[in-house]
Every structure is written in structure tokens, then in C-alpha cells.
Amino acid sequence: MALIVQKYGGTSVGSIDRIKAVAERVARAYRSGGQLVVVVSAMAGETNRLLQLGAQLSDAPYPRESDALVATGEQVAAALLAIRLHALGCPAVSLLGHQLRIMTDSRHGAAKIKSVNCDRIERVLGTGHVVVVAGFQGVTPEGDITTLGRGASDLTAVALAAVLHAAACEIYTDVDGVYTADPNICPKARRLDRISYDEMLEMAGLGAKVLQLRSVELARRYNVPLVVKSSFSEDTHGTWVGREDQAMENVLVSGVTLDQNQSKITLTGVEDRPGLAARIFGPIAEAGIVVDMIIQNAGADGRADLTFTAPRADLKRALELVRAVAGEIGAAGVRHEDQVAKVSIVGVGMRTHAGVAATMFKVLAAEGVNIEMIATSEIKVSVVVNAKYGELAMRVLHDAFLGENPALAGN
Amino acid sequence: MALIVQKYGGTSVGSIDRIKAVAERVARAYRSGGQLVVVVSAMAGETNRLLQLGAQLSDAPYPRESDALVATGEQVAAALLAIRLHALGCPAVSLLGHQLRIMTDSRHGAAKIKSVNCDRIERVLGTGHVVVVAGFQGVTPEGDITTLGRGASDLTAVALAAVLHAAACEIYTDVDGVYTADPNICPKARRLDRISYDEMLEMAGLGAKVLQLRSVELARRYNVPLVVKSSFSEDTHGTWVGREDQAMENVLVSGVTLDQNQSKITLTGVEDRPGLAARIFGPIAEAGIVVDMIIQNAGADGRADLTFTAPRADLKRALELVRAVAGEIGAAGVRHEDQVAKVSIVGVGMRTHAGVAATMFKVLAAEGVNIEMIATSEIKVSVVVNAKYGELAMRVLHDAFLGENPALAGN
DSSP: OOEEEEEEOTTTTSSHHHHHHHHHHHHHHHHTSSEEEEEEOOOTTHHHHHHHHHHTTOSSOOHHHHHHHHHHHHHHHHHHHHHHHHHTTOOEEEEOHHHHTEEEOSOTTSOOEEEEOOHHHHHHHHTTOEEEEETTEEEOTTOOEEEOOTTTHHHHHHHHHHHTTOSEEEEEESSSSOBSSOTTTOTTOOBOSEEEHHHHHHHHHTTOOSSOHHHHHHHHHHTOOEEEEESSSOOOOOEEEEOOOHHHHTOSOOEEEEEEEEEEEEEEEEEOOTTHHHHHHHHHHHTTOOOOOEEEEEOTTSEEEEEEEEEGGGHHHHHHHHHHHHHHHTOSEEEEEEEEEEEEEEOGGGGTOOOHHHHHHHHHHHTTOOOOEEEEETTEEEEEEEGGGHHHHHHHHHHHHHSSSOTTTTO | OOEEEEEEOTTTTSSHHHHHHHHHHHHHHHHTSSEEEEEEOOOTTHHHHHHHHHHTTOSSOOHHHHHHHHHHHHHHHHHHHHHHHHHTTOOEEEEOHHHHTEEEOSOTTSOOEEEEOOHHHHHHHHTTOEEEEETTEEEOTTOOEEEOOTTTHHHHHHHHHHHTTOSEEEEEESSSSOBSSOTTTOTTOOBOSEEEHHHHHHHHHTTOOSSOHHHHHHHHHHTOOEEEEESSSOOOOOEEEEOOOHHHHTOSOOEEEEEEEEEEEEEEEEEOOTTHHHHHHHHHHHTTOOOOOEEEEEOTTSEEEEEEEEEGGGHHHHHHHHHHHHHHHTOSEEEEEEEEEEEEEEOGGGGTOOOHHHHHHHHHHHTTOOEEEEEEETTEEEEEEEGGGHHHHHHHHHHHHHSSSOTTTTO
């Protein structure tokens, strides 16, 4: 008997009417046979409401208590869905992180799952009940409630699908799948039927919000097939995320992403000797700032310019750290730009097709978009451009590689 | 080092500002030394808000899930108070029913405490932390969340005070103690300095809302001294509830109570033979309807009238059950009255002083209040009167026994 894990996000359970609609969908799946584990997020807005209460009482709410506070959001949603399922004649049991023994470390607010005990869940499934799981939460060996980080109900769902060897993990959200680009920016964007874990990882990392990055990593590691669907429509398609196959490799580019929240810092006249990068990036990493692209151009005089990108929200802190180090290492100066965007094309086909990057540069040049930085991986090319060209760059790249007449695809 | 249990009710933690005020009070007590366990209710209105969400999804929310739902109210309040205490430099740890191992049976919504494990709480107290406990909740051996019934945060506090051998259990509420009568009805009502468990039990059972009945029973059984205080004032007095002593016996009447939510049912012409009372009251008890006073007057013809009171909210159901039985046992008829009130005087002094009931009847007669039923216990006399005379009866009895010039007291 197939076991399916379904996950419903905050907007999908965002009101009493939405919970009713989700319950109908779950009850239908239950009646059609098979075993069902349903993971829910907090009702939309609830996590922020709770955090706001805490923020009114402390500038830095104590992490252990903040976790106990916000974990109630998912507890409420899970109990409400179970109540509705009972009312529909569909027996259901809600289970919380501590009841499921979703064991984590004690890094409150960003805990890592160490193990999941399936005894209880399998016992409940065995008695013909639907299991409704409060996502986003776990418990330490001491019994303290932890949360797994923002958006981590996806992670709960994938972890359960992995340990229960589920046939699939269905992620229900407010969009009907993964798109070739953000439809709000690219009107011609279309839903992908299939995408590989690697492509999904790049796209999640590059700003596509549909799936949480860590949950895709976990799905890839345990080979859990993901299906992204809309809980707002009866369309049964959606996007399947799984292992790369032959068909995928024939597609040159699967998606175009845009990250408009980047900034750029350049150290000029850095002496080109070993150990300097560590001195520069050590303090930044310790401050928890995620540096994405790093480029160093050595000059003829043994000195180099070193440029990197960081989230715009972290620019001020990053600049302070870099300026402190700049003096110590004798750099000529520090420049920064806060209005930059990162545009990327992603596709496993790049592994076997040459010339994709060159095509990308040609398309952007034709539109007069200047490229400030370039970074590539096996299945991705990212460029940093002035923020004002971000949306334009995304649109022209999408049309070139993924439009109705992708003349450049497969060249 | 003395250990104190403090309990703050829903209005005491009903807003961010109120939580701040409670935290100040707790932090002061912490700094003055001693160990502190603080039990909190849900923020005022929160339990009803959660129940209302559930009610929108089911006519009869599944009890296990309803408990998981409403238990979040106390979890939020406990976490918020702990967050504020940390912000004030007062180390605190919130603990939930399942973390404290407050073990209960599985009667969801009205669970009974079976045991409390003190290991964790003693460990946390030993490290110099304040323990903030989410009241009202427990856990079954299976790990399911239970709730202990409305108002049962008092019970949590008393149970913890009992197992921890606390020096006192301080109940903070929105009134500054136990009064001789409801001050809203009796302007001359005054706060009692001391009252015995037995008197408090009678008063709680008779409609005084300041303490939950079960918590007073538990306090009496384990000899836990209770102190009822206001969290809204800096007045350090309040009312002490404890074992009866000599001084208490010298006071004839400690309080007057009024219950305006009663109704009265009379079966007329009931044959006076063994077993009939069981046939009548068996189905009513099974329906969970609390019958308070029962009076039977045997007539000369071997037939009797049987009258009893029940909460007005249960009148319709009680009538249906009684009418069904009335036919079977050949009663002449069923009458009912839905507008009756029960007025009671309570005092341990009655054990040793005669004539209190007679004085009570005289006072009511002087005001022209007709007495419909009478019931007495060792330390209480209750009368049922027409509801329209309820408040008047309370006032005149209060003035007679507890007024500025209680001529009748001690007679």
C-alpha cells in the first residue's frame, strides 16, 4: 500500500475556509486508498504574529523560549486540520515534533534533524488513521522544543518521506509548480513538468522561492521524489522533482532566476599572497554573512582587485568587517555598490553542451546590459548586473533560451 | 531556601503590558531570594479564540485534537513571560505539561492528574532559574496532550506546590482576595484576611469564582497554604486559605454567595418506595448534569413531591429525562421553574453555634423573600428563592451577618 507525504504551506491553511478545502483534498486521497502523512505549516501570518509578540517583550527574545512560542503556530494548524478531518469522517491524529521524536540538535531557531523515530507514526498509520504532522519543529534529547528555520515545514515533510520510504512527497503551495522563470517578471514563463534535484537546488539557491533549499538537498540525498502542486486548484499536474534522466539532459536551460537583493564589495590593490582571502572572509563567515560570488584579478604589479557579493541586508556589517581588515593587510581601498542583481540560467544540459555561457553573454550584450561579474558551475551560469537591468536581463534570457522559438537552444 | 509557587490567571497576563507587569513582580521576588515556580494561564480571550476556530470546523471537535489546540494558549503565555524575564536579567525556563511529566488519564478536556515528576523542575530550580509553567495541561502515558478543565491552571499550581512542598501557593488574579460577598452586588462586602479550606470549598462550589473548586480540594488534601492576591495592585495582603483554626471558629459567617444560574424541577405525586430516586437521578447523572439540592416531602397518601435544582443551562435536557421517567414510575406530573437563585451563608463557626439558620430565615422573612427550598451542611445554609429576590437576599444577609454592626452575629 503506497504511502504519500503531503505538505501544505501557510497560505494553503491560511483561513478556516482554506483548512476546509485542504481537509476535503486529504479526505479524498484517504478514501482512494493508501497511507497518508500530512505536514502543515502555521496559518499564514501566524508565525509573524507570534514573533511580533515576543519582539514587544525583548529586543532579542531568548531562543529556547522563542522556539516554544512560534512552534504553537504549527500545533494549532495541525489540530485544526485533524478536527476538520474527523468532522468529514476521516480519522486523523495530529502529532507534534516531540510526539514524533523528531530529534534535533539544540541550535534553537535553526536546529538540524538528527533522527526521526517512526514507531508512533507507523502505529497510527497501521490503525487506518491519517497522520497530521506539525511541520517546522523538533525536540532535543532533553525534551526542549526546537524549530528548524523559516520555511522548514518542507524539510519536515521530506525527512518523514525519507524515513517512511514514501512513494512521493507532494508539496502543496500557492503556485502550481516550478516555473522556467518568475511569471511576475517573465510573462512567457511556463511550468516545468520535470526538473532534476541539481537544477532545483541551483534555482532554490538563486532565489526561486517555491521550495526550501535544505529540503531539496535532503530529498536528493535520500532520493525522495518531490511533486510541487497548487492547493488552490484541482489541476493534478504540478512539477516533478527527481533524479536527472536522459530527457532532462536534452534540455539546455531549465530556468532563469533573478536575485535582486545583492550587493557588491571590492577591495582594490590587495597584495597577491597566500592567506589573505582567509583573513578577509574569515570574519565575514563568522558574522554569518553568506558570500556568494568571489572574483580576484591579479594585476601585473603583484597586486589584485578582489570583488565579492553579499546579500544587500548584510552590506553594512560586511563593509565594516572588510574595512577593518583592509587596513591591516594594506589594501589600497574598499568600494561597494548596493544596487546589483544576479541573473542566472540553470540546466543540466550544460554538462554536455558547450557555448551556453557565450550565448548568454551575446544576448545580454545585444540589449546593452553590462556584465559586472561572472560565475559558473557545471549546470549554471550567473552574472551580476546593475540592478536596474535585472528584470530586463531575465526576460531576454528567458525568451532566448526558453521562449516560443528558442533559436539559441541546443546550439 | 523557601520555594514559592505563583499562579497568574488570564487577565493577569492578558496583554503585553500585563505580561511586563507580571515579569517585574516575578523578577522582584526572584531577586529577594528563594526559589520560584510561576504557573500561567492563557492570555485572556485566547482559549475562547482557539475554541472558536475549532467550532468553525466541527460541531463537536474531536477531544484529543481540541486539547492539542487549546493547550497552545498556555504555551504562548509561558514562553512570552520567560522571554520577558530573560530581558529583565532574570533567567527563566518555560516548561509544558509534557516536559514536566504532569501525567494524567486520557479524559480529554477534563483530565485528572495522576502524578507529577519533579526531576526536571528541581534540576532547573537548582541552576538558579525561575521555572515558568504552562498551566491547565498534562500528558498521557502515550504522550498525548490533555487539558484539565476550565480554570484548572489553579490546579496545576496547587499540584506543583504539593509535590514540591512549597511554602505557599500564591494565586494572582484580578481581585485582591476572597470577599465576604460579591462586591458588585454587596457594596459593603470586604476582603477576608483568612478563610478555611472548608469554607473556601463551599464558597467555590456555591458560585464564588475566585478559586477553582478542585484546586481547593487538592490544597486541603495536601495541606498547601493558598494566598489569593491581586496582580493589578501592589497591596501585599490578600486572603490566606488554610487549615481551620480557633480564631476562625469564632466567626459565625465568613461569606454570602449567590448563584443566579439555577433552575428547579418538581415531580409531583411520586410513589414513595425504594429505588425511585435512583431511577430518576441515574439518567441525569449519566448525562453529566450536576444536581445540587434535592428535597422530598412525603404526603399522608404515600405519595411525595420531589424537587431538585440543576444549572439553568441544563434545564431542557434534565426536563426531557425527567419526563421520560415520570411516565414510567407513574408520577402525577412534572413542574419546573427556570428563574430561581440560590443564596448561601458559609462559616465554620456554624459547627459550634446554633440558630444561624433560624436567623437567616428571619432576615429573609423581614424582607418578604419567600424561601422555596432549604439545604444545610455542617458549615453552610443554602436557600432557593425566586431569582428576582437573589441580589436583595444576598445584600440583607450580608448586612445582617457581616455588616458594620452585625447584631445577629455570634448570637
